[in-house]
Amino acid sequence: MAGSAIKTEEGRGLRNDWRMLAGRTVEVWLLGEHILTGRVEQAAEDDAILWIAAEGSRTRKLFDKRSGYQVWA
Numbered sequence: 422m423a424g425s426a427i428k429t430e431e432g433r434g435l436r437n438d439w440r441m442l443a444g445r446t447v448e449v450w451l452l453g454e455h456i457l458t459g460r461v462e463q464a465a466e467d468d469a470i471l472w473i474a475a476e477g478s479r480t481r482k483l484f485d486k487r488s489g490y491q492v493w494a
Contacts, residue, residue: 433493
């Protein structure tokens with residue numbers, strides 16, 4: 422994220438270091454559409470995938486970079 426000036430209204434910035442986000446609340450986006458906001462439960466060491474923790478009736482969700490997902494934290 423270093424040098425990134427783009428932020429969400431909540432002050433979040435685009436992150437490419439997914440493995441560093443465990444325990445953080447993030448926004449997940451795909452093609453300019455907000456998918457969800459949630460807490461990162463687990464992330465792969467290679468930054469390729471992450472799991473957003475289940476909350477309420479929502480089940481745990483898997484997201485991967487190759488599909489075009491972006492994470493803002």
